[in-house]
Amino acid sequence: MRPVAGDLAAGQRLWQRLTPFVYRRYIDYGVFESLREMKMLIDREVHRKGANDNVKLGRGGIREAEFTVQAFQLIRGGQDDSLREPHLLTVLPRLGNLGLLDTQVCAQLAESYTFMRDVEHCLQAVADKQTQRLPGDELGWQRLAFSMGADSVETFRETLTQHRERIRHHFD
Secondary structure: OOOOOOOHHHHHHHHHHHHHHHOOOOOOOHHHHHHHHHHHHHHHHHHHHOOOOEOOOOOOOHHHHHHHHHHHHHHHOOOOHHHOOOOHHHHHHHHHHOOOOOHHHHHHHHHHHHHHHHHHHHHHHHHOOOOOEOOOOHHHHHHHHHHOOOOOHHHHHHHHHHHHHHHHHHHO
């Protein structure tokens, strides 16, 4: 984390003061309950909004992959500075190297996260706007499958489902 505007020295001092509260030196077991509650809130919000067709907010989406990694960052970032990194794809291998997550799980999450981000970018390129919603019609699915390099819509949907289930499994 770094300040980007205003008095940069003051911003740096503020971040140094806040860091011990964000990244606790010792494991705070109360954080586990807070993370469980936050996970339940995410699930409820997806259900309430009917966001299952959303690659970012829906089940097995980008947000669930990010939450999984960020939970480890909050819990272990106080003991290991290398986890205090904003880039998920940089942190995942570190979690594996530290033995906090199985290295195969880290590789799977990285692969699925990258796939989901690629889907998001294709959706946004086709719509020419900020969106994460999967298509509502067959032509939209054909465009998305083609832009993702899939042989067919069916193949693409199967691959998408596999990645979403993988992310969801690790999120659970």
